[in-house]
Amino acid sequence: xxxxxxxxxxxxxxxxxxxxxxSPANQLNIHGKQFxxxxxxxxxxLSPKDKLWPKDQFxxxxxxxxxxDLFVDGPxxxxxxxxxxxxxxxxxxxxxxxxxxEMAKKYKDRFIVNGAFDPRDGERALEYIHxxxxxxxxxxxxxxTAEWKGESRGWKxxxxxxxxCFELCQKLGITNIHVHKGPTIIPLDKDAFDVHDVDHAATDxxxxxxxxxxxxxxxxxxxxxxxxxxxxxxxxxxxxLPFIHGRPRYFAEVISxxxxxxxxxxxxxxxxxxxxxxxxxxxxxxxxELPEDLKQEHGVDLTPQAKKxxxxxxxxxxxxxxxxxxxxxxxxxxxATAAG
Amino acid sequence: MNAPLLKHxxxxxxxxxxxxxxxxxxxDESVTDLGFVEHVTVGDDGDVDxxxxxxTYWCSANFAFLMADDMRRAVSSLPWVREARPxxxxxxVADEINRGVREGxxxxxxxxxxxxxxxxxxxxxKFRRKAFERRQEIMIxxxxxxxxxDPEICRMxxxxxxxxxxxxxxxxxxxxxxRELLIEVGLACLPEDRAFVAYEGAPIRRHELASYLxxxxxxxxxxxFNSSLCRGLLAVRNREFADGSPGRTPSPCGGxxxxxxxxxxxx
Numbered sequence: 001x002x003x004x005x006x007x008x009x010x011x012x013x014x015x016x017x018x019x020x021x022x023s024p025a026n027q028l029n030i031h032g033k034q035f036x037x038x039x040x041x042x043x044x045x046l047s048p049k050d051k052l053w054p055k056d057q058f059x060x061x062x063x064x065x066x067x068x069d070l071f072v073d074g075p076x077x078x079x080x081x082x083x084x085x086x087x088x089x090x091x092x093x094x095x096x097x098x099x100x101x102e103m104a105k106k107y108k109d110r111f112i113v114n115g116a117f118d119p120r121d122g123e124r125a126l127e128y129i130h131x132x133x134x135x136x137x138x139x140x141x142x143x144x145t146a147e148w149k150g151e152s153r154g155w156k157x158x159x160x161x162x163x164x165c166f167e168l169c170q171k172l173g174i175t176n177i178h179v180h181k182g183p184t185i186i187p188l189d190k191d192a193f194d195v196h197d198v199d200h201a202a203t204d205x206x207x208x209x210x211x212x213x214x215x216x217x218x219x220x221x222x223x224x225x226x227x228x229x230x231x232x233x234x235x236x237x238x239x240x241l242p243f244i245h246g247r248p249r250y251f252a253e254v255i256s257x258x259x260x261x262x263x264x265x266x267x268x269x270x271x272x273x274x275x276x277x278x279x280x281x282x283x284x285x286x287x288x289e290l291p292e293d294l295k296q297e298h299g300v301d302l303t304p305q306a307k308k309x310x311x312x313x314x315x316x317x318x319x320x321x322x323x324x325x326x327x328x329x330x331x332x333x334x335x336a337t338a339a340g
Numbered sequence: 341m342n343a344p345l346l347k348h349x350x351x352x353x354x355x356x357x358x359x360x361x362x363x364x365x366x367x368d369e370s371v372t373d374l375g376f377v378e379h380v381t382v383g384d385d386g387d388v389d390x391x392x393x394x395x396t397y398w399c400s401a402n403f404a405f406l407m408a409d410d411m412r413r414a415v416s417s418l419p420w421v422r423e424a425r426p427x428x429x430x431x432x433v434a435d436e437i438n439r440g441v442r443e444g445x446x447x448x449x450x451x452x453x454x455x456x457x458x459x460x461x462x463x464x465x466k467f468r469r470k471a472f473e474r475r476q477e478i479m480i481x482x483x484x485x486x487x488x489x490d491p492e493i494c495r496m497x498x499x500x501x502x503x504x505x506x507x508x509x510x511x512x513x514x515x516x517x518x519r520e521l522l523i524e525v526g527l528a529c530l531p532e533d534r535a536f537v538a539y540e541g542a543p544i545r546r547h548e549l550a551s552y553l554x555x556x557x558x559x560x561x562x563x564x565f566n567s568s569l570c571r572g573l574l575a576v577r578n579r580e581f582a583d584g585s586p587g588r589t590p591s592p593c594g595g596x597x598x599x600x601x602x603x604x605x606x607x
């Protein structure tokens with residue numbers, strides 16, 4: 001729960017978190033080392049100085065620490081924990097659903113565990129979707145279209161195999177499709193994170209929501225264009241939000257574009273933990289005001305109501321979380337913990 | 341007086357001057373200002389080795405190839421240079437790029453496994469367009485800031501544009517860079533030519549300027565995202581290489597964004 005300076009309670013769902021193991025012991029090759037090194041460079045270059053972690057802690061952290069950073073020291077009420085396999089880089093995967101679910105089990109009512117699949121697996125991808133639904137009851141997945149696999153350097157949401165997976169997701173009620181469309185961490189072909197495939201998939205699968213993580217940056221204009229056309233396309237703020245610290249004017253420009261094109265009902269907060277911790281992000285976001293010139297130019301404002309939607313209410317709607325009931329549950333849990 | 345040494349220094353400095361003209365296509369900044377070039381070695385026989393490093397191991401392969409190729413071209417144009425050999429370090433496909441550029445192969449040929457879409461020339465043109473639009477936006481906004489009305493800007497001649505003086509150092513720095521592209525692309529050459537046209541050469545109508553600027557802002561937001569990340573990542577990387585112990589302890593500087601990244605590479 002985030003308490004505003006005026007004492008108001010704001011319900012926070014962190015839409016994008018990870019519980020990874022990027023430690024040297026789990027690295028399969030130089031790519032595994034370079035991947036976590038690159039994340040660490042993101043962490044060091046965009047975090048406030050006093051929020052920096054030592055490298056070894058960043059490579060692998062405990063479930064207890066994650067719980068503390070998000071819910072005790074941090075303002076999150078709930079967090080969506082995403083799965084990313086990167087099986088070609090890490091011996092037992094970077095953050096698999098099994099690792100995530102194991103962690104989530106310890107902290108009742110806190111985590112929404114999302115799965116992942118790779119349509120290039122063909123039949124096995126379909127079986128895996130069934131398995132994740134039956135075993136973990138997933139409501140969403142995180143897809144990584146730029147992931148390497150054998151000779152392949154990426155895939156598209158419009159691939160026939162991907163469409164078969166989406167048909168199944170729609171049928172099973174796995175309705176939230178988070179897609180990483182962001183900075184080219186893995187470069188491959190420059191088009192691997194191109195956002196245009198979202199347009200077609202979103203049109204063809206009206207029963208699914210497509211949450212575009214990182215808002216397609218650095219292809220924000222393409223993303224905005226698609227989000228205007230498609231009612232089921234959302235934007236995740238992970239990676240865009242940390243600019244609020246080092247380059248607030250730049251963040252203001254990005255959020256103004258998003259508010260204008262995409263609208264406050266379709267933007268989701270995400271810390272991208274453990275690249276960044278949520279507390280400073282939420283505090284700065286709540287205190288952030290759009291500069292007057294941008295307000296006037298775009299005719300938009302980042303009102304307290306818009307902030308509440310972005311911080312939690314939008315994700316609650318997508319994941320069917322009854323905010324009042326959830327608050328009561330968590331309050332009871334906290335009381336039980338305190339008493340026990 | 342040591343004549344050979346002087347000659348050597350002069351040649352080294354000529355190489356650096358040529359390298360300064362090569363830009364990172366995504367950031368539209370010189371590779372030397374960005375601190376990508378680590379050192380230059382000039383041999384007595386006219387061979388030049390250029391060692392450079394990008395912000396991350398994952399930086400886009402086609403951009404890396406483009407920069408290496410541009411460095412080779414820029415330095416080879418010096419009359420005394422026999423062979424210019426750019427050497428990219430610590431990159432996912434460093435070997436393929438170094439070999440490909442040296443052997444004068446095409447990007448598609450050198451990095452077949454990446455199945456690149458389109459040719460390097462197409463990519464060059466795409467980024468020249470972005471650079472043009474970014475520089476143009478800076479100039480138009482600066483003119484508006486000086487009180488010029490939209491119709492005046494839309495019909496401003498190259499001659500009148502040349503007369504305008506900008507106080508802001510950043511705008512003053514971008515003015516010749518914008519002008520240079522106007523000429524290079526063939527959009528304005530004579531004093532009476534319009535100074536502000538779209539990249540395809542069409543004039544910008546005064547009632548369209550606002551929406552035109554909106555699009556330019558989109559281009560800038562995307563480019564700034566990359567440049568902020570890249571500079572931040574490069575600063576981290578340079579610190580790591582300077583330490584010799586990659587980031588085992590929190591680094592002394594954080595959250596620098598683009599402004600405080602030390603581009604010299606000498607930290």
